Amino acid sequence: MTRILLVSGSGGVGKTTVAATTGLAASRRGLRTLVLSFDSTRDLSASFGLEVPVLPGASGLPVRLNDHLHLQELDVPSELQRRWSEGRGEVAALLGGGLEDVTAEEVALTPGLDALLALLVLGDYLRARTYEFIIIDGPGTGDALRFVGGADAVSWYARRSRAPEQSARRARPSRTNPDVLHGASDKLMDVGALLRDPTVTTLRLVTTHDSRAEQATRRACTAFSLQGIALDGIVLNRLVPAGTDEVLERHPAVENLQRLVGPIPVTGIALQAGEVVGEGTLEAFSTLLYRGEDPSRLMVIHSAHGIGKDAVDVYRLEVKLPFVSKEEVTLSRREAELVIQVGAFRRNLLLPRMVAPLATVGASMDGDKLVVEFKKERV
Incomplete structure (x- = not known):
């Protein structure tokens, strides 16, 4: 690769x-x-x-x-x-x-x-x-x-x-x-x-x-x-x-x-x-x-975005947002897209298939990470 x-x-x-x-x-x-x-x-x-x-x-x-x-x-x-x-x-x-x-x-x-x-x-x-x-x-x-x-x-x-x-x-x-x-x-x-x-x-x-x-x-x-x-x-x-x-x-x-x-x-x-x-x-x-090190090496490995499962039908999306407070973040949903606005910066994030059908049920800042939760709605 x-x-x-x-x-x-x-x-x-x-x-x-x-x-x-x-x-x-x-x-x-x-x-x-x-x-x-x-x-x-x-x-x-x-x-x-x-x-x-x-x-x-x-x-x-x-x-x-x-x-x-x-x-x-x-x-x-x-x-x-x-x-x-x-x-x-x-x-x-x-x-x-x-x-x-x-x-x-x-x-x-x-x-x-x-x-x-x-x-x-x-x-x-x-x-x-x-x-x-x-x-x-x-x-x-x-x-x-x-x-x-x-x-x-x-x-x-x-x-x-x-x-x-x-x-x-x-x-x-x-x-x-x-x-x-x-x-x-x-x-x-x-x-x-x-x-x-x-x-x-x-x-x-x-x-x-x-x-x-x-x-x-x-x-x-x-x-x-x-x-x-x-x-x-x-x-x-x-x-x-x-x-x-x-x-x-x-x-x-x-x-x-x-x-x-x-x-x-x-x-x-x-x-x-x-x-x-x-x-x-x-x-x-x-x-x-x-200083003699390989310039192509990964100096540190971390992901800016990550998604995981918290419980049955509950998923958690994490977006690393350094130097940002909760008040500076605006979220909205457009079907399978999560729109994240931070000041002048905007991202239309296409949600994975397993998350796209789920409802957005909460969002918070955990340190320098934006955490958004998705959950299947009970009928």
Whole structure:
């Protein structure tokens, strides 16, 4: 099974450096590794010291850096053109149908298309088992959340497209074959399931030491956990040591953040003297970051979501929601969906088949976990 690591954080905190370092360190261990970015800034190529104009000329295809390492900066127009020429039906269906007569160039302007194409590309690699380790160099936290939630959004649309009343409401009928939409949706749901499997996919957040970054880290922990993504580590980057002999694990900022996140390991990295660009400096950075350990390892194994049976006909759903109080959570049911709203963050959670027919009978916060109970109604 391919191991997936999502690297995310606010802009400018060094997440691309962490992703590039992780990829290089994994390749040194002989793992077939891909670092995949769908950020338009081309920072990933710059981290390896490559000339930025080289990659657009390669149309966003993987670039070989050594025998075990490829990097790929997704080029949305090129990737869309390839898929459009191979058969536009799947992409058109995923974008809502009715696109049979438009060009790829027009569709390229669709908001969120980069995340959708990244999911499709990731799915291709997972099915082909091309790589043993895939690192997603995510864009900013908001776009990364749209990426991990993309499969859910497509599934939501596909489920509603089955309803006859939805078809009747369309002002302009689409020639999209519903089987194409449902087949493409199923593929993305398989990818979404792997992204939410804590034995396959984990998140490493990158942040810095300032009040705004700390607040952003708290929000990211909550939002990714709501989406079912397991956090296995935080990199606290660009620390300024108080003294030349200070051990960064005892840096006050590291200790404070460690207290906040509990069992999630926090790694402090000192502010570097120069830019971390090129394989030499990335190698040195990997020594600080991983200290000879396997970068693909699961630093901590835990599930963001879990469901179990409490008693006969009683089920208990647990959703890890760090830094959230009971008053901030709003719940509602829509048939087989549980809608969880936490501030600006929302998740339409499709309930398992054994739970979907049951009534929601209670909800509470148990520490940092939202607990929702379901029970079969007695007739």
